[in-house]
Amino acid sequence: MGEMQELSTFWFVTIGAVKVVAVFTVVMGVVAYMTLAERRVSAFIQDRLGPNRVGPFGLLQPIADGLKNVIKEETMPGTAAKFHFVLGPALAIMPAVVTIAVIPFAAPLPTPVGTVDMVVADVPIGILYILALSSLAVYGIVLSGWASNNKYAFLGGLRASAQMISYEVALGLSVIAVLLLVGNVTLTETVWKQQQLGMWFVFPLSLAFIFFLISALAETNRLPFDMPEAESELITGYHTEYSAMKFSMFFIAEYAHVVTASALLATLFFGGWDIPFWTGDDMFRHESGWIRGFDEAGVPIPATPSVLITLLTLGAFCAKTGFFLLLYIWIRWTLPRFRYDQVMHLGWKVLLPGALGYIMLVAGTMLVLDQLEVPFGMLYGGALTAVSGITTLAFLFFVDRDRVIAGAHRRRGAARGRGPPAPRAGGPAASS
Amino acid sequence: MAISVKVMRRPEPGRTSYMRATLKGMSLTFKHMVRPTKVTLEYPEEQPDLHARWRGTHRMEVHADGRPKCVACGLCPTVCPANCIRLVGGEDDQGNRYPIVYEIDEFRCIFCGMCQEVCPVEAIHVGRHFENAEYTRDRFVYDLDRLMEQDHPVTLLWDPSDPRSE
Numbered sequence: 001m002g003e004m005q006e007l008s009t010f011w012f013v014t015i016g017a018v019k020v021v022a023v024f025t026v027v028m029g030v031v032a033y034m035t036l037a038e039r040r041v042s043a044f045i046q047d048r049l050g051p052n053r054v055g056p057f058g059l060l061q062p063i064a065d066g067l068k069n070v071i072k073e074e075t076m077p078g079t080a081a082k083f084h085f086v087l088g089p090a091l092a093i094m095p096a097v098v099t100i101a102v103i104p105f106a107a108p109l110p111t112p113v114g115t116v117d118m119v120v121a122d123v124p125i126g127i128l129y130i131l132a133l134s135s136l137a138v139y140g141i142v143l144s145g146w147a148s149n150n151k152y153a154f155l156g157g158l159r160a161s162a163q164m165i166s167y168e169v170a171l172g173l174s175v176i177a178v179l180l181l182v183g184n185v186t187l188t189e190t191v192w193k194q195q196q197l198g199m200w201f202v203f204p205l206s207l208a209f210i211f212f213l214i215s216a217l218a219e220t221n222r223l224p225f226d227m228p229e230a231e232s233e234l235i236t237g238y239h240t241e242y243s244a245m246k247f248s249m250f251f252i253a254e255y256a257h258v259v260t261a262s263a264l265l266a267t268l269f270f271g272g273w274d275i276p277f278w279t280g281d282d283m284f285r286h287e288s289g290w291i292r293g294f295d296e297a298g299v300p301i302p303a304t305p306s307v308l309i310t311l312l313t314l315g316a317f318c319a320k321t322g323f324f325l326l327l328y329i330w331i332r333w334t335l336p337r338f339r340y341d342q343v344m345h346l347g348w349k350v351l352l353p354g355a356l357g358y359i360m361l362v363a364g365t366m367l368v369l370d371q372l373e374v375p376f377g378m379l380y381g382g383a384l385t386a387v388s389g390i391t392t393l394a395f396l397f398f399v400d401r402d403r404v405i406a407g408a409h410r411r412r413g414a415a416r417g418r419g420p421p422a423p424r425a426g427g428p429a430a431s432s
Numbered sequence: 433m434a435i436s437v438k439v440m441r442r443p444e445p446g447r448t449s450y451m452r453a454t455l456k457g458m459s460l461t462f463k464h465m466v467r468p469t470k471v472t473l474e475y476p477e478e479q480p481d482l483h484a485r486w487r488g489t490h491r492m493e494v495h496a497d498g499r500p501k502c503v504a505c506g507l508c509p510t511v512c513p514a515n516c517i518r519l520v521g522g523e524d525d526q527g528n529r530y531p532i533v534y535e536i537d538e539f540r541c542i543f544c545g546m547c548q549e550v551c552p553v554e555a556i557h558v559g560r561h562f563e564n565a566e567y568t569r570d571r572f573v574y575d576l577d578r579l580m581e582q583d584h585p586v587t588l589l590w591d592p593s594d595p596r597s598e
Contacts, residue, residue, distance in 0.1 A: 044465045049472040334461040335454065400451045 007114040015111075019120045020101075027100050030325075031255040032062035038329050045333045072244035080241065081147040088144025089242065089249035095136040096256035102126050103263045104188050106273050106314035107283050108290065110305040115290070118273070118310060119188060126186040127179065130264065131172055134219065137257065138164040141221075141228060144250075145238035156237025159340065160221065160228035166347035167218035167225075173355035174211035177362045178268050181205065181384075191272035192284040196293060197381045200276070202269040204384035206392045207358050209269045211351055216261040218347070221254060222328055224335040227343055262324035263317075270320045273313035281309050354395060361391060484588040484597040487543045488561040490536050491586055492579035493554060500580055501555035504529045508547035508556055516540035517547060534576040538564065545587060557586035 007015065036051065036058060043050025052058040076082065106118035123129055138161055145157020178201055179185060182193045194200050202209045218225040229237040239250045266272060275281045282292045283303045292303035338346070365387045374380050473480055482488075493501045504521025520533035545558045561584035566572060588597055 041465060043472075044467075044470075045461045047464055047467065047469070047471050049470050049474070330458065330461060330465070334457045396451055400449050 011113045015116050023120050027259055030259050031252050034255045036061050041329045042333045069245050069248040075243045077241050079149040084143050084147035088140050088147055089246045091143060092137060092140025092253040093249045095133040096253040099130050099133050099260045102129050102187055103267055104191055104272055105317045107281055107309045108305045109310040115305050122188050124186060127175055128185055135168050141238045148241035150241050152234045153238050153240045156228045156234045163218055163227050163343055167215045170211055170347060170351035170355050171215035171219055174208045176359050177205050177208035180362055187267050190268060191274060194271045195274050195282040196376060198378045199381045200271040204381045204388055206388045207395055211355050220257040220261050223332040224338050225343060227340055258328050262321045265324050266320035273317040275312060275316045281313050482560045486560045487545045487558040487587050489538055489559055489564050490579055491557050491559045491582035494580050501553050502531045503553055504531045507550045511546045511550045514540045514542045531576060536574045538572045538574060559584045559586050
């Protein structure tokens with residue numbers, strides 16, 4: 001068994017501080033370049049070039065933007081509640097940047113003073129910490145919407161509270177399926193269990209992944225769920241009255257949420273830092289050493305942490321997170337905004353019962369598999385994949401073809417009784 | 433040309449697939465994202481092609497000896513719909529008329545090009561030019577010397593036999 005050298009308290013604190021600074025810096029850097037990536041990718045989607053003037057390929061644009069935001073005038077509406085107005089952005093940005101702390105981003109790194117977990121804080125409550133803190137973000141938005149004393153900002157804040165509370169439920173319930181399979185709430189164990197299962201959770205828990213993806217889009221207030229901002233309806237919603245750096249803080253908060261959500265999606269459903277089709281990187285803290293897995297007799301197979309594995313797994317994690325960041329941008333510039341009642345409908349009448357039913361299904365399947373004493377591995381995952389795949393197809397069939405989210409025409413038809421909608425004057429149906 | 437109205441067909445209930453529509457949209461945006469041809473004109477490096485009849489700021493044509501071609505006939509200030517041309521004519525001892533003062537307020541100008549059309553001696557022209565930024569407002573009143581200094585290409589007048597100037 002690969003013996004593990006425990007970190008002394010001094011090194012634990014020192015390395016912990018280094019990890020905090022490093023991760024915070026990287027996240028802020030990613031956030032800054034997300035703003036650039038958003039503008040460049042949206043430009044490419046619209047056959048434009050996007051900002052490419054500041055530095056090579058526009059790479060210094062975030063610095064120019066930051067500088068501009070720092071030196072711009074801070075406006076304060078005369079009728080605003082001043083204390084809460086200032087408090088709002090601070091409350092919005094705080095949860096956004098601290099949630100990333102529990103996400104493991106690479107395999108453990110061996111150092112001369114001991115093996116270092118590549119996670120800022122491997123807290124035992126893992127996912128619960130993320131759920132608790134990410135739901136705090138809504139306070140910043142609601143508070144700033146209310147404190148602005150502006151009807152649009154207020155409406156934005158109201159919408160944010162309704163939407164985020166609704167989707168928090170679906171988000172939590174879709175995570176429960178993962179927790180059932182992992183048997184723990186720490187994210188390090190989530191990664192480890194995916195390595196043990198031999199497949200990423202996106203396959204055995206495909207429907208949970210879809211629920212989580214939709215809820216995460218809604219939680220981060222990104223299109224197609226950007227109800228609180230809704231430029232065409234509410235100016236810019238809750239941050240209408242904010243300018244300069246206070247506005248920028250909302251911006252940073254939004255992107256930090258996106259980064260966290262992407263990292264979380266990668267960790268929960270795409271194996272975290274796991275490199276696919278290679279068991280050499282599997283590593284987990286077991287009793288007093290690092291193990292790769294258990295052999296037939298249940299004896300742990302030791303694993304040796306190495307710098308190379310750490311770097312490779314870091315690369316895998318970054319690639320997966322980067323894919324979801326791109327997906328976020330891509331979705332934003334493809335789909336139009338939902339109507340407000342459609343958002344509520346989707347959240348409460350589709351995702352909530354769907355996620356509840358899915359938990360029952362996963363739990364039932366796992367109970368059957370455990371009763372049959374199927375070992376936790378490929379067969380176990382395969383059976384779950386089959387069940388989930390059928391359920392996912394059924395769900396998509398059910399949601400598709402406006403059975404659930406109907407367009408305006410459907411409601412008009414329904415209001416006048418069953419059957420096709422009444423022909424509109426001048427419409428093509430009128431002539432037939 | 434007859435006015436055409438595009439009638440948007442509402443999807444019939446049960447006949448639209450939102451999943452397929454979403455995926456179709458995603459693939460469309462992806463295709464555009466990776467498409468190498470972009471419509472952006474990278475302006476300071478790339479200059480736009482100005483049309484032959486583009487009407488920009490004015491230019492006064494000059495004789496070989498450096499005198500303006502203008503004979504101060506007064507037609508351009510008369511025809512100017514924006515009343516932006518100020519002309520004070522004079523006469524030298526041979527009886528040749530010439531402009532003593534010739535000013536065009538480019539802020540008032542609506543760039544209709546009628547001054548160029550009406551000029552009997554092809555002296556005043558509107559030009560194929562658009563980079564006119566200045567630091568102060570009074571720099572936008574172009575006097576005679578300034579108009580004579582301009583060296584940008586001039587606008588082609590409309591020719592009925594070649595209506596598209598091709």
